[in-house]
Amino acid sequence: MTAESGDPLPAELRQRAEHELLVRTGFVRVRDLSDRFGVSAVTIRHDLQQLEERQLAKRVHGGAMPLAGSRIERTFEEVMTEQAEQKSAIARVAAGLVSSGESILLDVGTSTAALADELVARTDLTELMVFTNGLKIALGLEAAHPRFTIVVTGGTLRPKQHSLVEPLAAPMLDSLRVDTVFLGCNGVDPVAGVTNINLPEAAVKRSMIGAAARCVVVADSSKIGSRALATVCPIDDVDVLITDSGASSTVLDAVRSQGVDVIVADRTTT
Structure with a gap:
């Protein structure tokens, strides 16, 4: 309190x-x-x-x-179980924004991995084209084949997040124009914008935003008001922010004031 x-x-x-x-x-x-x-x-x-x-x-x-090293990037597996209920609630809301016949980009991360699970669970979804730079996400989506077409973007492997980055990550993204990108991050701040802890993935995220008609950021409350090393985009490049009820209402109001549609997920929603 x-x-x-x-x-x-x-x-x-x-x-x-x-x-x-x-x-x-x-x-x-x-x-x-x-x-x-x-x-x-x-x-x-x-x-x-x-x-x-x-x-x-x-x-x-x-x-x-923080002490030196306390903001070191942790692995996908280390972060996966943190804020798990909040990430699941966020993922359910995000999955509700997707319709059959659409094309989407799923960024790497534990929140977007939770979203992939929710998309697979939506048996009403068909003819969905999903592009991702996350190997874990692609494997999780495989259960929805052939309802979904899953395309891995290509690039160079970053084992820590099982992600694909430059070199060779941009060519496919530069050729795409999808309906929505669902973006993960390490920080969302009304002044600093959307930020990420490592430079290679931040560059891919920027390319993803440029390839999408709509940008949806999925970020649990621990990310709201935080700032990380690399800038991904200013806050007004975001169309929708989905977070949980633990987020600072002051920060969310400041984000809303810049034209972002902020959705607070309820953990009791099924």
Whole structure:
């Protein structure tokens, strides 16, 4: 619970929330944390000292930043089980945006892998053309053949995400014009836009956006308000953002104000 509720969190829960915010954003300010959690700056500095002693943060002037290496890209398998319920809810909503006879691009990632599962489960979908740069996603979609035509984009393998990137990833994408791209990412911010943790996949994502009439970003709440290394696109290049109820309402309102259709998925939806 934050300052808005008038009921400050216990120290352990507050420090956990501070660390989660630090990991998402890459930097936290003492003043901002004090306002957010309704405690004094002295208390926040003590919190940050505790996080530093536990090797979860590095204190700097005015705040803290992650320790070197704490924002290192993790593998597909390491991330797959995180926010699993939220990703499933997001995927169900996203699958509802797809109709028979359409052509779509599925970006690499665990949220789009969940979407692939939901598409396969929709037995009413036929004549769907799916392009993907994710090998795991392509294999998951195979269960829907021949209802779906699955095309792997080509390129050079990145084992960490089982993705295909440059060189040789762009030629097919440059020749396509699909109905919708479903894009994964590591950050969605109203100022920084859509961002990703690694450069090669960010470049492919940009090509995917250029190949689609509509851009749908699927991002669980841990990504909302976060910024990662590589810019994928400004926020006004996104047509639809699908996230979950854990996302900051302030950030979502700022995204909506730039013309993005924001859909908050309900985990109870079936």
